Amino acid sequence: MYKFYETSFKNQTLSIREKFQNLSFSYIFIICILAAVGITMLYSAANGSWQPWALNQLMRFGLGLGVMLFLAMVDIRIFMRYAYVFYFFVLILLIIVEVTGHIGMGAQRWINLGFIKLQPSELMKIALVLALARYFHSSSLQSIESVRGIIVPALMVLFPAFLVMTQPDLGTALMLIFTAGAIFFAVGVQLWKFGVVILSAIVCMPIAWHFLRDYQQNRVLTFLNPERDPLGAGYHIIQSKIALGSGGMFGKGFLKGTQSHLNFLPEKHTDFIFTMLSEEFGLIGAVFVVIVNFLIIAYSYSFALKSSSYFGKLVAIGLATNFFLYVFINMAMVLGLIPVVGIPLPLISYGGTVILSVMAGFGIILSVYINRNMNIGKD
Amino acid sequence: MNRDNDKGKVLIKRSLILGAGKFVLLIVIIARLYYLQVFQADKYKMLADENRISTRLLVPPRGVIYDRHGVQLATNRQNFQALIVAEQTPDIGATLEAFKKIMPLTEAEEEKIKKDLRKNRSFVPIKIKDNLTWEEVAKIQLNAPDLPGIIIDEGLTRYYPFGEKTAHIIGYVSSVSDTDVKDDPLLEVPGFKIGKAGIEKLFEKKLRGKGGNQKLEVNAYGRVMKEIEKVDGIPGEKVELSIDSRLQTKAYDLFGDESGAAIMLDVNTGEILAFVSTPSYDPNQMAQGLSSKEWKALSENERHPLINKALSGQYSPGSTFKMIVALAALESGVISPQSRSFCAGKMFLGNHAFHCWKNVGHGYINVVEALQHSCDIFFYETAQKLGINKIAEMSRAFGLGSKVGVGLENEKPGLIPDTEWKLRRFGEPWQQGENLISGIGQGYILTTPIQLATMTARIANGGYEVHPTFRKADPGEASEIKKMKLNPVNIELVKQGMFNVVNIPGGTAYWSHFDFNGQKMAGKTGTTQVRRITMKERQSGIVKQEDLPWKYRNHALFVGYAPHDNPKYAVAVLVEHGRGGSTVAAPIGSKLLLEALKLDATSQPVE
Numbered sequence: 001m002y003k004f005y006e007t008s009f010k011n012q013t014l015s016i017r018e019k020f021q022n023l024s025f026s027y028i029f030i031i032c033i034l035a036a037v038g039i040t041m042l043y044s045a046a047n048g049s050w051q052p053w054a055l056n057q058l059m060r061f062g063l064g065l066g067v068m069l070f071l072a073m074v075d076i077r078i079f080m081r082y083a084y085v086f087y088f089f090v091l092i093l094l095i096i097v098e099v100t101g102h103i104g105m106g107a108q109r110w111i112n113l114g115f116i117k118l119q120p121s122e123l124m125k126i127a128l129v130l131a132l133a134r135y136f137h138s139s140s141l142q143s144i145e146s147v148r149g150i151i152v153p154a155l156m157v158l159f160p161a162f163l164v165m166t167q168p169d170l171g172t173a174l175m176l177i178f179t180a181g182a183i184f185f186a187v188g189v190q191l192w193k194f195g196v197v198i199l200s201a202i203v204c205m206p207i208a209w210h211f212l213r214d215y216q217q218n219r220v221l222t223f224l225n226p227e228r229d230p231l232g233a234g235y236h237i238i239q240s241k242i243a244l245g246s247g248g249m250f251g252k253g254f255l256k257g258t259q260s261h262l263n264f265l266p267e268k269h270t271d272f273i274f275t276m277l278s279e280e281f282g283l284i285g286a287v288f289v290v291i292v293n294f295l296i297i298a299y300s301y302s303f304a305l306k307s308s309s310y311f312g313k314l315v316a317i318g319l320a321t322n323f324f325l326y327v328f329i330n331m332a333m334v335l336g337l338i339p340v341v342g343i344p345l346p347l348i349s350y351g352g353t354v355i356l357s358v359m360a361g362f363g364i365i366l367s368v369y370i371n372r373n374m375n376i377g378k379d
Numbered sequence: 380m381n382r383d384n385d386k387g388k389v390l391i392k393r394s395l396i397l398g399a400g401k402f403v404l405l406i407v408i409i410a411r412l413y414y415l416q417v418f419q420a421d422k423y424k425m426l427a428d429e430n431r432i433s434t435r436l437l438v439p440p441r442g443v444i445y446d447r448h449g450v451q452l453a454t455n456r457q458n459f460q461a462l463i464v465a466e467q468t469p470d471i472g473a474t475l476e477a478f479k480k481i482m483p484l485t486e487a488e489e490e491k492i493k494k495d496l497r498k499n500r501s502f503v504p505i506k507i508k509d510n511l512t513w514e515e516v517a518k519i520q521l522n523a524p525d526l527p528g529i530i531i532d533e534g535l536t537r538y539y540p541f542g543e544k545t546a547h548i549i550g551y552v553s554s555v556s557d558t559d560v561k562d563d564p565l566l567e568v569p570g571f572k573i574g575k576a577g578i579e580k581l582f583e584k585k586l587r588g589k590g591g592n593q594k595l596e597v598n599a600y601g602r603v604m605k606e607i608e609k610v611d612g613i614p615g616e617k618v619e620l621s622i623d624s625r626l627q628t629k630a631y632d633l634f635g636d637e638s639g640a641a642i643m644l645d646v647n648t649g650e651i652l653a654f655v656s657t658p659s660y661d662p663n664q665m666a667q668g669l670s671s672k673e674w675k676a677l678s679e680n681e682r683h684p685l686i687n688k689a690l691s692g693q694y695s696p697g698s699t700f701k702m703i704v705a706l707a708a709l710e711s712g713v714i715s716p717q718s719r720s721f722c723a724g725k726m727f728l729g730n731h732a733f734h735c736w737k738n739v740g741h742g743y744i745n746v747v748e749a750l751q752h753s754c755d756i757f758f759y760e761t762a763q764k765l766g767i768n769k770i771a772e773m774s775r776a777f778g779l780g781s782k783v784g785v786g787l788e789n790e791k792p793g794l795i796p797d798t799e800w801k802l803r804r805f806g807e808p809w810q811q812g813e814n815l816i817s818g819i820g821q822g823y824i825l826t827t828p829i830q831l832a833t834m835t836a837r838i839a840n841g842g843y844e845v846h847p848t849f850r851k852a853d854p855g856e857a858s859e860i861k862k863m864k865l866n867p868v869n870i871e872l873v874k875q876g877m878f879n880v881v882n883i884p885g886g887t888a889y890w891s892h893f894d895f896n897g898q899k900m901a902g903k904t905g906t907t908q909v910r911r912i913t914m915k916e917r918q919s920g921i922v923k924q925e926d927l928p929w930k931y932r933n934h935a936l937f938v939g940y941a942p943h944d945n946p947k948y949a950v951a952v953l954v955e956h957g958r959g960g961s962t963v964a965a966p967i968g969s970k971l972l973l974e975a976l977k978l979d980a981t982s983q984p985v986e
Contacts, residue, residue, distance in 0.1 A: 245419050
């Protein structure tokens, strides 16, 4: 088992009360603002009704808050201790989904536990960050800078990413790879190695192209030229840009988005909710949401910097990056900057799993903050 | 420990770079938002409105066409149709069954309804049946509880109360075809009809009016959410014609089964009072659309109901041309009122014989008598002395040989030949013999009935250059009409000849004379050969016209005017293959003129 060096009184386990007092309430407040924006937009998406989305989302956010606070109260050493166990557990779930998916009805991304549809790929986003953080926490800079030292963590990324890709869920697979890439960058892996990987990825692109499903190929092609298929796949992007652009500086007003309410905008309650928000609240509203998201990331970074443990720092940065990727990919997608990959906008898009996974991430980040003075040994 | 420190420093440094990268990416998002929402906002606002707003054109009611007394010749009638809206009925099948019990549907109709229902979204009304009568509408409304989802829609369709009687004047409206000039968005409206012939075509712009529009907000599926704006159109203007519907009806009825044309003009204004071409077609049917079988029957009929014979039919004027020859001869001094020619029944030019219609001849006759008896020899000789160019000049002065220009389509110019024309057309000089036959309105000469009517009106009014028109004249317009430079004595002689034709026993139209309160008719008959009489036939006795097949029979013509002493009305009548001008054409002209006089006398207001 693992031992903890208790070098100072600071490393003593904190009481629940002390932990609670150390919570960053402004961080939680900002998260609540974002969730409130999301619920408001879902209310609008249902043409001014709490049904069918806004009320559900509120309840899920409540549940998410509970999960967040629970995880915030967990000792950071626990996360470190069970990082690998958790990683392998999620990996096995992914394999189960993969296997049953093949046996069952094709593309399946979740395990039905009865009360909740568990989506292992969402859990993997957290598990991967924890496992990599633990790995790099324990390895020396020398090892990190060597080729051998990063083979194991690279495999830790690529294996689940491959499984998720075959589900097929290209968006989540890419998120896993980007999150891991950010962690690799943060710990000090030399830039030339990224160069090699990117180069070989470009070389492999034509081969990978053949492995993409038709609809994925279409999405990329449509992204490159939305007018290619204005009534089919390109329709989403075109209508999204029309909705956004027509919102102008101040928007058309709450519940007054014509593109959204007349159903020209597809998926307005999930992936394209940011478009609807921008249509109804204009540039002002959109920038406000960008800023709120930025604040959450900035807070997470400040927590990372304040943490005295390498593991804590890396976990906070990794999870913040994961959150950032959600936000950026979703926004860039609806703005027509990248292909439509099906990534929701966390806390605003309708969807339970994402709320829970993102709130769990915030819980762990809060735990990092609460345990900021905790030094954690190398193994 | 040192390396551990380095490791921590690297992490902080790299994390800050990473954070800065994220910051930059979020700035990119904001920049993109700014680009789309501020820089390109106008473009996308327009596109959003294009998405959202569906503009529907509102078709204005077409202008009504009236006759000179305000009787409607073309109007709009309400047309009721039954529609079904799928989403408003719990069971489409049951509703249709219930409908069929009230009003049977053919299998083809039912097939089409089902196809339309499949093709369209459930809120789109589908036509079940149109042109419903009032009784049918009432029946549907009475059974409304059994017919959920069925609605009655009313529109306007063009209606011609006089049907075929006015078809060749009014024309008809029909669906826009690919070849029509699309200068008005209204033409794109499904089911919109435009004037395809006649007055409907001539005054299309005026009658059409201006479309209004209705801006509707629609959702992505095309369902109408609300009306945003409505701009009413401008209804089409009315058109008042010179036609008198009573004379028009009379003229049409007088033809019976005969095929031909009749025109009546006001000799002082040129207003067309009646304008008939028979047989005709039903413009109401045209407006609704003909089946290809019906169309074939119309277009292949040997009597050509689709051709406007009054404007497009070119015929030899025959003896009705003799007034022009007489006038040209008198004006140029080739003959005097007293000079006489001897008619022996035939004359020779070289060794070629020219016959008078009367074998035994007319003896010594002057110009008035020649007109009265329609002596051919007199006009052969006169034309021989006169030459074709003088005849042509006078013809043109009286409106022959060129389009009179009433504005309707397919008007033909006819043909007045002269020496230059012959040379240009055939590269041959004009022949003496051609002068002779031109003198009796045969040979190359071709005229249309409307030209003959114009000619007659100009004779009757003493040489005023009236132009036929369908436009109702404003009071006082007559004074602007130019008068030809003719010796009034000469024109009176010609009119005397025309009076004698009708009113002196032995005149060719004597059997058609009338005396209505002292008002009499003057005129001239004409009979033109469609087929040459062969020498053999001439020797063995001429075959009776009645024994020939219809299409070989002679054309019958009559031109005339009344009252004789103060002319007001001029007519030209042509009966295709009508055998004889005296027997068939003159009675029609006479009855029509008498009708006009009677109507004047009673001058009772039109209903």
